[in-house]
Amino acid sequence: MQALEQAVLEGNRRALARLITLVENEDTEGRAVLDVLFPHSGKAHLVGVTGASGAGKSTLVNSLVKEVLTRNPEKKVAVIAVDPTSPFSGGAVLGDRIRMREIAEAPQVFIRSMASRGALGGLARATQGVALVLDAAGFDLILIETVGAGQSEVEIASLAHSVLVVEAPGLGDDIQAAKAGILEIADILVLNKADRAGVEATEMALHTMLSLGYAMAEDDEKQWAPPILKTVATEGEGCMRLAGMLEEHAIYLHQSGEWEQRDEKRMQHLVQALFEQQRSRDWQQMLEKAKTREILRQVTRRELSPYRAVERL
Amino acid sequence: MQALEQAVLEGNRRALARLITLVENEDTEGRAVLDVLFPHSGKAHLVGVTGASGAGKSTLVNSLVKEVLTRNPEKKVAVIAVDPTSPFSGGAVLGDRIRMREIAEAPQVFIRSMASRGALGGLARATQGVALVLDAAGFDLILIETVGAGQSEVEIASLAHSVLVVEAPGLGDDIQAAKAGILEIADILVLNKADRAGVEATEMALHTMLSLGYAMAEDDEKQWAPPILKTVATEGEGCMRLAGMLEEHAIYLHQSGEWEQRDEKRMQHLVQALFEQQRSRDWQQMLEKAKTREILRQVTRRELSPYRAVERL
Incomplete structure (x- = not known):
């Protein structure tokens, strides 16, 4: 992995293509790559x-x-x-x-x-x-x-x-x-x-x-x-x-001074996107619970309003 | 408010237009309207x-x-x-x-x-x-x-x-x-x-x-x-x-049977949207904290990677 990162910093194109794929996948390896390359x-x-x-x-x-x-x-x-x-x-x-x-x-x-x-x-x-x-x-x-x-x-x-x-x-x-x-x-x-x-x-x-x-x-x-x-x-x-x-x-x-402003905005947007991704995973985990599915069924049957459902969740 | 809701159920168009505006605003009144009308x-x-x-x-x-x-x-x-x-x-x-x-x-x-x-x-x-x-x-x-x-x-x-x-x-x-x-x-x-x-x-x-x-x-x-x-x-x-x-x-x-399936999907989507709205409010509240702003500044200065920033938040 470190060799791969070194190769990228030195301009190796195949290494670059591989790292990009890792980052796109957003898995543990991809995160590790971003952590290391980010300061550069x-x-x-x-x-x-x-x-x-x-x-x-x-x-x-x-x-x-x-x-x-x-x-x-x-x-x-x-x-x-x-x-x-x-x-x-x-x-x-x-x-x-x-x-x-x-x-x-x-x-x-x-x-x-x-x-x-x-x-x-x-x-x-x-x-x-x-x-x-x-x-x-x-x-x-x-x-x-x-x-x-x-x-x-x-x-x-x-x-x-x-x-x-x-x-x-x-x-x-x-x-x-x-x-x-x-x-x-x-x-x-x-x-x-x-x-x-x-x-x-x-x-x-x-x-x-x-x-x-x-x-x-x-x-x-x-x-x-x-x-x-x-x-x-x-x-x-x-x-x-x-x-x-x-x-x-x-x-x-x-x-x-707008360059810095846009850069700041960009980083804020990225952190927010990652933060919301985490929340979205929370939702997926919740969906797997029987209690969540029962609440959603109550909404579909019009027994519970959507706002009340969010409160219960 | 109850008179307004009654009027809508009876087909009063001006009452309907007013209720829709309340619902669009997504404030407390709008939520109350939806809660009452939802079972209908x-x-x-x-x-x-x-x-x-x-x-x-x-x-x-x-x-x-x-x-x-x-x-x-x-x-x-x-x-x-x-x-x-x-x-x-x-x-x-x-x-x-x-x-x-x-x-x-x-x-x-x-x-x-x-x-x-x-x-x-x-x-x-x-x-x-x-x-x-x-x-x-x-x-x-x-x-x-x-x-x-x-x-x-x-x-x-x-x-x-x-x-x-x-x-x-x-x-x-x-x-x-x-x-x-x-x-x-x-x-x-x-x-x-x-x-x-x-x-x-x-x-x-x-x-x-x-x-x-x-x-x-x-x-x-x-x-x-x-x-x-x-x-x-x-x-x-x-x-x-x-x-x-x-x-x-x-x-x-x-x-x-697809009607029920789509209805279920629709309700699930709505509850999820409301859930994420709540999360998004959480983010906005976090943004107002000095600690969050400092973390974001560290990201912009490339001192902290975006993934680490999310962990700290």
Whole structure:
């Protein structure tokens, strides 16, 4: 085990892949790994990449990483591709991997797919664990790609230092992000597929919604106004500007003190997730007791109200 | 308070709206309301309606309810429209309400929007509470419309007796439901906007994915094979068949004993949600303690690993 950890700190990729699997499993060994590697973490720039299905996130990540490596060939970059799994999504995951094949061959790039069927909280927990390992292993930039939907927007904001929200024209009759509520967490808005019809309308709508959001968020006086960058990821267009903007955001975070704030928030979120995982195990243990099952049966028979049931438990 | 409850049981709509607000607030009064009304619940057919943004769920709900009332004018129908809220989604909620304006005028129809910024678990909890009140108030059919994304598919399956998953052609380069993983929970698949180009391809893809899902789900031998119904909700096309199919599913559930099973699962889920809410309050209380904050600071400084932090807490 110690040899494995040493190998990871020295940049051994196979050792890294094995450690990540241990951490994903969340068993005793995985916990031990995190305990040992944790003090080495805290240097990487964690970037969340989110947006609706069909916005071209994987292609954008591929082009962005190529651009980052062009600017600085020494940089070590990792990609965590998170997929809310279903028996059906095997194809989608495979498709994502194909879209990233260009960067997958670069020696300083490490790509990891995470497909967890568990609760969203569980996914965030495992993602944080994997990010910590990659951070400790010396990756400078870690991109976490998720399908931005439902509750995950809150989660990704607590996972990353910078959040890219990816939009594209014509994904539905509304702008997807507006309904899912992910615009608020964007540090950089990427309008991908900018060569498509309808891009002007989408851009205008994004501008309007952003300014509306700023008008409503009176309580926090942010100094960083999220820019809207147009890209055509399949051609790499706009990705140089995006790579530069990400660096600018990192500098802004450090100078403003927000980096530390987000780091603190991230750690608090992780500890809370682990705490709730423990509680959830408590619930599972309770479920196995005959008394709990009898109380639940009384609720189903409408003999006991749900609140009273919680009191009894 | 007792007068209010009596009024609700007698069908007073304003009293109903007030009680629902109390239940949504989840305060002492809301709990008391649920305790009193709970024994009167357990008769309604709860139907979840989910699917990607842009699939036309609200329009479908509007047309479906019209059809249900044509078949049986005595039926009392309620719609709970759940929206993962953002400062930006006011427009979307308003849009949904406009799409349902036809049924909103019918005296036997009650529509309630729920826009909660809280955690998804909180949303499910509140939705269950509201559904229980409507159930106790004598509504025969309760439609719960949610944006199907991320984790909510698991939640909606534990909220409803029947689940409609709504798809439409051309919502992205994948079928949205496949990525979000909601096909597995569909009792009835609705392919809306069936007059649009590409409907054949989408239908074929749905058939393929459904059969794939069945091949993989070897462990449970379901007798109900989810049908795929094509609709053009704006024209009401296919909605008569859909209304009939919903009735068929209710009959199937009763005859197979699945109705009771789902009801049991639903109650267990609600009690668990309330239990976890209690735990979450515990966490908030802990956060206020100086000792907890010091432990979290140690984690941020990488002096204490997250797992050790949970142990200390």
